[in-house]
Amino acid sequence: xxxxxxxxxxxxxxxxxxxxxxxxxxxxxxxxxxxxxxxxxxxxxxxxxxxxxxxxxxxxxxxxxxxxxxxxxxxxxxxxxxxxxxxxxxxxxxxxxxxxxxxxxxxxxxxxxxxxxxxxxxxxxxxxxxxxxxxxxxxxxxxxxxxxxxxxxxxxxxxxxxxxxxxxxxxxxxxxxxxxxxxxxx
Amino acid sequence: xxxxxxxxxxxxxxxxxxxxxxxxxxxxxxxxxxxxxxxxxxxxxxxxxxxxxxxxxxxxxxxxxxxxxxxxxxxxxxxxxxxxxxxxxxxxxxxxxxxxxxxxxxxxxxxxxxxxxxxxxxxxxxxxxxxxxxxxxxxxxxxxxxxxxxxxxxxxxxxxxxxxxxxxxxxxxxxxxxxxxxxxxxxxxxxxxxxxxxxxxxxxxxxxxxxxxxxxxxxxxxxxxxxxxxxxxxxxxxxxxxxxxxxxxxxxxxxxxxxxxxxxxxxxxxxxxxxxxxxxxxxxxxxxxxxxxxxxxxxx
Numbered sequence: 001x002x003x004x005x006x007x008x009x010x011x012x013x014x015x016x017x018x019x020x021x022x023x024x025x026x027x028x029x030x031x032x033x034x035x036x037x038x039x040x041x042x043x044x045x046x047x048x049x050x051x052x053x054x055x056x057x058x059x060x061x062x063x064x065x066x067x068x069x070x071x072x073x074x075x076x077x078x079x080x081x082x083x084x085x086x087x088x089x090x091x092x093x094x095x096x097x098x099x100x101x102x103x104x105x106x107x108x109x110x111x112x113x114x115x116x117x118x119x120x121x122x123x124x125x126x127x128x129x130x131x132x133x134x135x136x137x138x139x140x141x142x143x144x145x146x147x148x149x150x151x152x153x154x155x156x157x158x159x160x161x162x163x164x165x166x167x168x169x170x171x172x173x174x175x176x177x178x179x180x181x182x183x184x185x186x
Numbered sequence: 187x188x189x190x191x192x193x194x195x196x197x198x199x200x201x202x203x204x205x206x207x208x209x210x211x212x213x214x215x216x217x218x219x220x221x222x223x224x225x226x227x228x229x230x231x232x233x234x235x236x237x238x239x240x241x242x243x244x245x246x247x248x249x250x251x252x253x254x255x256x257x258x259x260x261x262x263x264x265x266x267x268x269x270x271x272x273x274x275x276x277x278x279x280x281x282x283x284x285x286x287x288x289x290x291x292x293x294x295x296x297x298x299x300x301x302x303x304x305x306x307x308x309x310x311x312x313x314x315x316x317x318x319x320x321x322x323x324x325x326x327x328x329x330x331x332x333x334x335x336x337x338x339x340x341x342x343x344x345x346x347x348x349x350x351x352x353x354x355x356x357x358x359x360x361x362x363x364x365x366x367x368x369x370x371x372x373x374x375x376x377x378x379x380x381x382x383x384x385x386x387x388x389x390x391x392x393x394x395x396x397x398x399x400x401x402x403x404x405x406x407x408x409x410x411x412x413x414x415x416x417x418x419x420x421x422x423x424x425x426x427x428x429x430x431x432x433x434x435x436x437x438x439x440x441x442x443x444x445x446x447x448x449x450x451x452x453x454x455x456x457x458x459x460x461x462x463x464x465x466x467x468x469x470x471x472x473x474x475x476x477x478x479x480x481x482x483x484x485x486x
Contacts, residue, residue, distance in 0.1 A: 034219050037229060041202070076219035080212065114236035126237035130247060138247050145235050146242035147411070147455055153439055157459055176237070177230040 013072035016064040024061060031079055032057075038080070042087045043094075044116050052090055056083045125180040129172055136160070137168045144169070187213045192224060202232045205443060318349045380455070381409050386417040387470075387478040400465070401482045409458060416452045416470060416480065423472030428454055433465045 007015070007026050015023025032053065039052035059082050063069060069078050130138060136158055143149045143157070144165070155162045192198060192214070200206050201214050218225040241247040325342050385401040405412045419426065426444040431437055439460050446452045461484065468480040 031219065034225055037225070037232075038215055038219075041232065077216045080215050080219055084212065084215075114239050117232045117236035118240055122233045122237045123240070126234070126241055127246070130241065141238050142242045142247050143457070145238040146247075147457065148441065148443065149457070149460075150440065153460065157457070173231060173234050176234045177227075180230065180233065 009075035010072040013064055013069055013075055016061060017067055019065065027060070028057060031076070035079070035083055038083055039087060040116050042084075043090060046116055048090050048094070049116075052083060052086045055086045059086070121180055121183040125176050125183055128179045129176040132175060133168075133172060137172065140165055140168055141172060187217045189221075189224070192217070198224065198228050198231050199235075201228060202235050203443070314349055314352050318346065321346050321349065379409075380411055380413055381405050382413040382415065382453075384415045384417055385480050385482055387419070387480050390418050399481055401480060402485065403482055404485050405458070407486060411455050411457050413453050413455050414482070416454065416478065418478065419452045419470055420472065420477040421446060421450060421452075423477070425472075426452060426477070427471045429469045429471070430456075430461070431467050431469075433467075435467075438466065 007023070007030075012023050012027045012030070016027060035053045035056055036049050039049035039056075040046065043049055043052065056079065060079055063078075063082070069075065133141070140154055140158060140160075143154045144151070149157075151162050151165055155165060187197070187210075197206070197210070197214055201211065206214065214224075218228055238247065321342060325339070325346065328339065328342070383401075383403050383405070385403070388399050403412075416428075424445070425442075428441040428444060429437065430439050430441075439456075441454050444452060444454060463484050463486055465481065465483045468482065469476055470478040470480070
């Protein structure tokens with residue numbers, strides 16, 4: 001029953017409160033990817049993001065079993081709140097560790113923030129997307145996302161309207177998403 | 187936070203670029219925990235932006251081949267057919283070559299003609315100018331001696347007016363020719379080594395080896411961008427905003443969201459099309475508070 005029907009947050013909360021293992025699995029299934037993405041966006045480290053996901057789930061399950069969530073419909077906000085607390089604790093811990101030695105500082109800051117979202121499918125998808133862009137559209141993406149120039153300045157330099165820039169961006173992103181999802185399925 | 191607000195305000199992009207306030211950030215996180223579509227879009231946007239930055243850093247984005255507009259796939263025949271080439275391609279190629287030679291010849295002729303016209307116009311202008319000067323001298327001489335008749339003076343004044351008109355017409359033609367000249371070729375070259383320079387704030391510029399407060403910079407002519415490492419920028423803020431004004435006080439550009447790197451260095455990449463030769467005043471702000479000021483002078 002729990003495996004086939006889509007469960008509402010209310011079902012999940014009451015299931016976990018009763019100690020139903022299937023409800024716990026369904027809860028993990030529903031929020032796991034989102035939690036990992038949130039932690040990755042905040043901490044820019046895959047290892048820390050894994051830790052945050054695991055720790056958050058433990059705390060959420062404990063709180064639900066103890067009946068601490070009064071409004072089951074606000075389950076997602078409840079999980080986000082706990083996750084952000086765990087992220088803060090992780091940051092504090094990281095700062096404490098980093099102050100110990102230079103070597104540890106180097107290891108902790110090894111990856112740049114964007115690197116955590118890169119993989120070979122991202123590189124291939126972007127390569128394919130870029131091939132379909134005009135030189136001026138490529139230049140825009142570079143100036144906007146890499147040089148972080150304001151849109152009005154880019155519009156002036158490339159001699160295009162600002163509305164056009166938004167269109168280029170959404171078209172490139174849509175194309176990238178299609179290619180990326182196709183590669184992930186293969 | 188609604189779907190419409192998220193779309194209209196480009197919230198997903200701002201989230202990925204870490205430009206939302208903490209409250210908006212949390213509001214969007216709560217939204218995508220419930221919304222499959224926004225979660226999928228945020229995920230794609232994060233990967234896309236990471237990919238674009240990586241490609242820009244490694245030069246892939248700039249060095250990629252020509253786009254579809256420049257080289258449509260339909261122009262490439264799927265299979266090379268020697269028979270087809272013999273019958274159609276060779277004569278077509280020969281025609282193209284002949285056409286190209288003819289066009290180059292016409293262009294060379296037009297250049298030569300334009301050059302001749304310019305030489306002729308310059309000579310005419312010089313002669314008119316000399317004649318004008320001599321007539322004006324003569325008028326001054328006659329006025330001084332007061333010996334010329336009214337008729338002579340009027341005739342000379344008419345001649346001067348005619349020559350001035352002629353000179354103005356020649357100058358007008360010259361400016362039209364100048365406007366028709368093609369603009370200088372500014373095709374962009376792939377960027378290989380981005381120059382990096384250290385700069386120091388007011389009151390601290392002597393450390394750079396200079397004797398005054400101005401950071402004198404010499405950036406190679408070929409460089410399209412250059413990096414500045416902002417010395418003594420007062421650390422302690424999570425991000426910084428840089429405001430750049432030219433010597434007349436006009437705002438040239440701003441850079442927001444500047445963050446120190448893992449070594450604690452704060453740097454900014456600037457484009458030579460925006461920051462050209464001249465002097466600029468750069469003000470650095472941390473959470474709206476002015477924390478350092480730099481003056482740079484680009485010598486080329």
